[in-house]
Amino acid sequence: MNRVVITGIGIYSTIGKNLDEVKESLYNGKSGIVLDQERKDFGYRSGLTGKLERPKLKGLIDRRSRVGMAEQGEYAYMATIEAIKNAKLDQDYFDKNEFGIIYGNDSSSIPVIDAADIIREKRDTVLVGSGSVFQSMNSTVTMNLSVIFKLKGVNFTLSGACASGSHSIGMGYFLIKHGYQDSIICGGAQEVNLFSVSSFDALGAFSIRESEPDKASRPFDRDRDGLVPSGGAATVILESYDSAVKRGAPILAEVIGYGFSSDGSHISVPNIDGPKRAIEMSLKNANISPESIDYINAHATSTPLGDANEAQAITEIFKNINPFVSSSKSMTGHEMWMAGASEVVYSIIMMQNSFIAPNINFENPDEFSKKLNIANTTINKEFNTFLSNSFGFGGTNSSLIIKKF
Amino acid sequence: MEKAQIATIINDFLVDELEIEEELTPTAGLKEDLGIESLDFVDIAVVIEKEFGFKIKGEEMTDVKTLQDLYDYIYDYLIKHK
Numbered sequence: 001m002n003r004v005v006i007t008g009i010g011i012y013s014t015i016g017k018n019l020d021e022v023k024e025s026l027y028n029g030k031s032g033i034v035l036d037q038e039r040k041d042f043g044y045r046s047g048l049t050g051k052l053e054r055p056k057l058k059g060l061i062d063r064r065s066r067v068g069m070a071e072q073g074e075y076a077y078m079a080t081i082e083a084i085k086n087a088k089l090d091q092d093y094f095d096k097n098e099f100g101i102i103y104g105n106d107s108s109s110i111p112v113i114d115a116a117d118i119i120r121e122k123r124d125t126v127l128v129g130s131g132s133v134f135q136s137m138n139s140t141v142t143m144n145l146s147v148i149f150k151l152k153g154v155n156f157t158l159s160g161a162c163a164s165g166s167h168s169i170g171m172g173y174f175l176i177k178h179g180y181q182d183s184i185i186c187g188g189a190q191e192v193n194l195f196s197v198s199s200f201d202a203l204g205a206f207s208i209r210e211s212e213p214d215k216a217s218r219p220f221d222r223d224r225d226g227l228v229p230s231g232g233a234a235t236v237i238l239e240s241y242d243s244a245v246k247r248g249a250p251i252l253a254e255v256i257g258y259g260f261s262s263d264g265s266h267i268s269v270p271n272i273d274g275p276k277r278a279i280e281m282s283l284k285n286a287n288i289s290p291e292s293i294d295y296i297n298a299h300a301t302s303t304p305l306g307d308a309n310e311a312q313a314i315t316e317i318f319k320n321i322n323p324f325v326s327s328s329k330s331m332t333g334h335e336m337w338m339a340g341a342s343e344v345v346y347s348i349i350m351m352q353n354s355f356i357a358p359n360i361n362f363e364n365p366d367e368f369s370k371k372l373n374i375a376n377t378t379i380n381k382e383f384n385t386f387l388s389n390s391f392g393f394g395g396t397n398s399s400l401i402i403k404k405f
Numbered sequence: 406m407e408k409a410q411i412a413t414i415i416n417d418f419l420v421d422e423l424e425i426e427e428e429l430t431p432t433a434g435l436k437e438d439l440g441i442e443s444l445d446f447v448d449i450a451v452v453i454e455k456e457f458g459f460k461i462k463g464e465e466m467t468d469v470k471t472l473q474d475l476y477d478y479i480y481d482y483l484i485k486h487k
Contacts, residue, residue: 063424064444124460130447 004176005405007249008087008237009345010079013338014050014192014230015331018082023349025331026357027378031214033228033333042194046206048216050230050333052192061148068134069144070108072189072338075233076141077148080185083235084149087249091150097243100153100181102172103141104164104188106337109195111135141189141233153181159337161392162301164188165234166340170258170398172238182243188341190231197229197336203268207302217334218361219300219327220307220369227301230333234342251405253348256385257286263395270306270391275299276313278397282387283317286401293323293401294383295356297347299391300327301334310389311368322373324381326359340390340398347386351404354382406457406483412476418452431473439472449475457483 009019014032016022025032032050039047055078057066069077084090093099115128115136134143139157146155154175160167165188172184190196200206207226209216218224244251259281263274283290296314300307307327314325328346329335335342350357356379365374384404391397412431419425425439435441441449450461457479469478 063422064442067448122454122460124454126447126450126460127454129451130444 002177002179003241004173004238004255005241005244005251006236006253006255006348006402007239007244007251008083008089009252009348010082010086010235011232011342011345012055012075012078013232013234013332013335013342014052017078019086019349022346023353026328026346026349027355029331029358029360029378031217031331031360032230033213033216035210035213039194044201045204046201046208046226047210048207048213048228050192050228050335052232065144065148067131070111070135070140070191071193072105072108072191072231072233073141073144075231076103076145076187076189076235079187079233079235080145083185083237087237089237093247094149094151098153098182099151100175100184101142101146101151101155102158102168102184102186103145104158104160104168104337104341105138105141106159106161106164107191107196108136108138108140109191110193113195145185151185154184160396160398161394162334162336163340163390163392163396163398164337165342166344166388166390166398166400167260169236169238169255169341169344169400170260173255173258176238176240183237183239185235186238186341187233187235188338189233190336190338192229192231196231200229205303215361217302217330219298219302219330219359220311220365220372220374221362222364222366224302224304224307227303227329228333230335231338232335232342233338234345236341236344253351254403254405255400256288256403257282257401259283259285259399261397263397265395268393270309270395272309272312274395274397275310275389275391276316278399279313279317279387279389282399282401288401290318290321292385293318293387295347295350295386296323296325297343297386297388298325298327299389301329306391308366308368310391311372315368315371324356324375324379325372326357326375328357330360330362331357340388343388343390344400344402347388348402351383351386355380356383408476408480411479414456415475422448422452429472431471431476433472434470435472435475453479459486
């Protein structure tokens with residue numbers, strides 16, 4: 001069995017467009033959430049959203065590479081070039097080695113809607129243009145990045161709702177651990193636009209604390225009233241320890257455990273048992289006891305029931321140990337398909353820089369969160385091992401354990 | 406519409422949208438000289454519909470080999486369907 005190490009990370013998010021900016025935001029507890037008037041004008045119940053600029057790729061990559069790329073693919077490209085640089089990789093290495101890609105993504109709303117509108121109006125399939133199909137498919141991120149970087153290894157997108165990014169790292173970890181692949185670009189991407197996850201608004205899942213956008217996402221707080229949609233992309237480069245050493249790569253951290261489960265119950269209402277089983281499986285897979293976990297980056301999205309159930313799952317496993325817990329979604333909002341990957345990146349940034357980012361807006365606990373050791377201010381502390389939880393609709397759960405190298 | 410006007414619209418599209426950097430001489434081969442690939446012909450069909458108001462299918466363009474062929478194809482279509 002191979003040890004699996006992380007040699008590069010990259011991020012493009014609402015709290016920063018690169019690792020340095022994100023580090024500052026995490027340390028200072030800066031929110032990336034705004035009230036978007038366009039959403040209100042459109043009729044949204046909540047106009048709150050993470051705010052993100054589209055990167056300008058003209059001049060960076062050729063037209064053919066750009067026209068097939070949807071918004072979230074652009075974010076993923078930016079995160080990936082940062083991770084590649086960070087990992088000291090180059091095109092020559094991709095050309096001579098079998099490098100794979102598994103990225104989390106679970107929607108591509110705008111290209112699908114635009115194409116349907118054109119076909120309905122014009123009654124002609126040609127007029128959607130040549131890039132439409134490559135933007136519309138769920139696998140848009142991996143199909144584009146694998147071509148841009150001419151990757152020769154495993155190549156697929158992983159769709160597991162709000163755990164997509166986390167499962168992508170878990171799947172990459174398993175493939176490398178068991179010797180099927182040496183190196184894989186993993187990550188998660190999430191579009192941010194009017195049509196992405198719009199029906200969450202109808203389901204009442206979004207916070208309506210519009211008077212205070214930066215206070216709207218308040219995981220574990222007693223007065224939380226829903227999540228705030230957000231997005232971007234995060235890339236995590238995984239390699240076998242042997243191949244990382246062989247090429248003299250920087251080693252940032254080691255993936256030591258992955259656990260997964262399915263709630264086996266409701267499509268949108270999470271339970272306690274499913275997440276608990278995923279966490280237990282990750283601990284067993286890592287062959288460590290709960291005492292070894294220094295920090296938990298919670299899934300907690302700021303929804304009333306989800307946070308309460310996660311708090312109970314954590315308490316049942318970590319009672320009397322009290323590792324620090326925080327949800328970076330308090331700053332970023334819910335980055336959905338990206339979240340599992342971005343939260344690994346955020347936690348690695350914290351681990352590298354010896355601090356735990358605050359769970360901002362945690363002012364009053366509820367009956368379940370009061371049992372957790374929630375960091376509501378920045379904690380300056382060296383730590384060695386963290387657990388990152390990600391859960392999604394349909395009851396898909398993923399837990400990753402990552403250790404300082 | 407004059408042929409010169411058609412050429413201007415097409416050339417602007419080739420430069421601005423397809424980002425073709427080669428010189429746009431009328432005898433230039435679309436594939437060989439300008440590097441236009443099959444996927445790009447879909448986008449040419451989109452610009453023809455937008456700018457000249459008619460729909461074409463890729464298979465109707467099999468005889469269109471050069472830039473001049475493309476201008477002529479559009480011109481002839483517009484004349485026939487006046």
